[in-house]
Amino acid sequence: MLDDGKPLFQQIAEQLSNDILDGTYPEETAVPSTNELAQFLRINPATAGKGLNLLVDDGILYKKRGIGMFVATGARDRLVEARTRAFTHEFIAPMLREAAKLGITPGQLVHLIQEESA
Amino acid sequence: MTAVIETTSLSKHYPKGVRALDDVSIALEPNRIHALLGRNGAGKTTLMQLLTGQLVATSGDMRVLGDHPFENAQVLSQTCFIQESQKYPDGFRAQDVLAVARTLHPQWDEDLERQLIADFRLPTDRQIKKLSRGQLSAIGIVVGLASRAPVTFFDEPYLGLDAVARQLFYDHLLADFAEHPRTILLSTHLIDEVANLLEHVVVIDEGRVLIDADADELRGRAYDVSGRVDAVTAYVAGREVVAQQRMGGLANATVIGPIDAAARAELDAADLTTSPVSLQALVVHLTRTPELAAASR
Numbered sequence: 001m002l003d004d005g006k007p008l009f010q011q012i013a014e015q016l017s018n019d020i021l022d023g024t025y026p027e028e029t030a031v032p033s034t035n036e037l038a039q040f041l042r043i044n045p046a047t048a049g050k051g052l053n054l055l056v057d058d059g060i061l062y063k064k065r066g067i068g069m070f071v072a073t074g075a076r077d078r079l080v081e082a083r084t085r086a087f088t089h090e091f092i093a094p095m096l097r098e099a100a101k102l103g104i105t106p107g108q109l110v111h112l113i114q115e116e117s118a
Numbered sequence: 119m120t121a122v123i124e125t126t127s128l129s130k131h132y133p134k135g136v137r138a139l140d141d142v143s144i145a146l147e148p149n150r151i152h153a154l155l156g157r158n159g160a161g162k163t164t165l166m167q168l169l170t171g172q173l174v175a176t177s178g179d180m181r182v183l184g185d186h187p188f189e190n191a192q193v194l195s196q197t198c199f200i201q202e203s204q205k206y207p208d209g210f211r212a213q214d215v216l217a218v219a220r221t222l223h224p225q226w227d228e229d230l231e232r233q234l235i236a237d238f239r240l241p242t243d244r245q246i247k248k249l250s251r252g253q254l255s256a257i258g259i260v261v262g263l264a265s266r267a268p269v270t271f272f273d274e275p276y277l278g279l280d281a282v283a284r285q286l287f288y289d290h291l292l293a294d295f296a297e298h299p300r301t302i303l304l305s306t307h308l309i310d311e312v313a314n315l316l317e318h319v320v321v322i323d324e325g326r327v328l329i330d331a332d333a334d335e336l337r338g339r340a341y342d343v344s345g346r347v348d349a350v351t352a353y354v355a356g357r358e359v360v361a362q363q364r365m366g367g368l369a370n371a372t373v374i375g376p377i378d379a380a381a382r383a384e385l386d387a388a389d390l391t392t393s394p395v396s397l398q399a400l401v402v403h404l405t406r407t408p409e410l411a412a413a414s415r
């Protein structure tokens with residue numbers, strides 16, 4: 001689940017974001033605690049805490065004193081918006097580069113996408 | 119935060135110019151899991167022996183829990199040192215070792231002790247000389263974890279332990295550390311296995327500190343680049359390279375430094391692919407070519 005590329009705490013934040021996007025953690029429900037995450041993912045608790053705090057800073061999670069971390073209302077929409085902004089850079093640009101390498105024109109690419117999603 | 123372990127220009131020299139430890143200055147923050155990495159003979163054990171008052175330094179200074187550890191009962195009762203090849207008195211059984219350890223460590227937890235004995239399937243009433251290498255290591259792990267010492271040193275605690283037992287050790291370490299935060303200094307060669315447990319890493323080589331950095335920072339310190347030989351050669355020119363390989367028309371290189379936007383654009387334009395370098399691979403590269411490590415700091 002985890003690889004070496006990015007800082008671990010960032011990967012934790014991304015994984016939790018994915019889980020919020022796909023509805024594993026609906027808004028206003030609790031996400032796993034620092035220690036639960038640390039033990040499940042076999043990582044240092046401080047790293048898990050850093051990942052959770054990254055999402056708190058972004059307004060995706062909020063802390064309830066003495067209870068834990070909860071998914072904020074509107075978190076899903078905010079995540080969709082942020083991911084959409086990153087979509088061009090992360091998916092479309094590499095796809096166009098690969099297509100150019102293979103001699104696939106943008107027109108053919110559109111056709112391929114339509115075929116695949118049909 | 120004040121460091122729980124601090125050394126200043128700490129050195130341990132032996133006759134004939136042997137510098138087991140040379141001018142080591144580190145500061146380890148409390149309640150973290152620190153790793154002490156390096157090749158055999160790098161000075162890891164020497165450093166731990168100095169910090170636990172088992173050796174006397176040639177020069178330099180150190181503080182453990184704010185005080186000098188040598189013959190300091192106050193400090194030593196708060197530390198636990200699990201040595202790689204601990205010797206026990208003849209005729210001792212595991213339960214004798216545990217009985218002694220219980221009296222030495224005021225924070226000892228008997229519930230945890232029982233659970234660890236069960237999980238490691240440690241025969242406590244058999245003579246230690248009849249135990250396997252792995253069972254011997256398990257005794258050390260039980261003592262190290264059940265002691266709950268505020269400062270715990272593990273010097274390659276896993277010798278002879280199979281993969282299952284090592285995972286048990288890592289899981290118990292994490293679980294108990296989460297409930298009872300304390301300072302752990304772990305020396306190991308199985309870096310990939312523990313990489314995600316670590317918060318801070320010190321690498322020493324030939325008695326000197328090569329790397330002293332947070333684990334997160336090290337994760338982004340180097341990357342592998344691969345592609346056509348001419349493209350890789352052009353890309354690495356003027357960059358810090360710690361390893362390079364060629365196969366036919368292809369090459370790959372391990373490059374120090376973060377991939378910033380400019381580097382990313384250059385990589386994409388040259389059709390080069392990148393992949394992350396694990397902590398273990400980084401340590402291997404740097405301790406093979408120490409002059410490069412100095413340059414990478």
